[in-house]
Amino acid sequence: METVAESLYIVALHDAPSSLPADARITAETRYSRELERALGGPEQVAATLDAVLSLEGADVVTDADKALAGRWQKASVTARERALSQIGETEEAYFEVRVA
Numbered sequence: 001m002e003t004v005a006e007s008l009y010i011v012a013l014h015d016a017p018s019s020l021p022a023d024a025r026i027t028a029e030t031r032y033s034r035e036l037e038r039a040l041g042g043p044e045q046v047a048a049t050l051d052a053v054l055s056l057e058g059a060d061v062v063t064d065a066d067k068a069l070a071g072r073w074q075k076a077s078v079t080a081r082e083r084a085l086s087q088i089g090e091t092e093e094a095y096f097e098v099r100v101a
Helices: 022-040 043-055 064-085
Strands: 002-005 009-014 095-100
Touching (some): 009 022, 009 043, 022 043, 022 095, 043 064
Antiparallel strands (some): 002 009
16 A cells, blocks of 8 residues: 655555554555655655655765755654554554655
């Protein structure tokens, strides 16, 4: 199951407990998206930040601004994960995949 936020990016919850109902998975994906948007400034900024962070993979030169952006993404992602999964229960292995649409 995937949640599409404004068709700019896609969020999918992986490795959640198999007993997790579909509506709970969708709720978690939606909350994760909402928390990312709150932290980063909206759906456009989520997509742009993710795109910029992904472009750093394998880069020969990473600037301080790039490092700051990657840190901002990491912090937003961790906070969003914690908040999105807080009501689900055992989710140590669960993670959210975010892709630019």
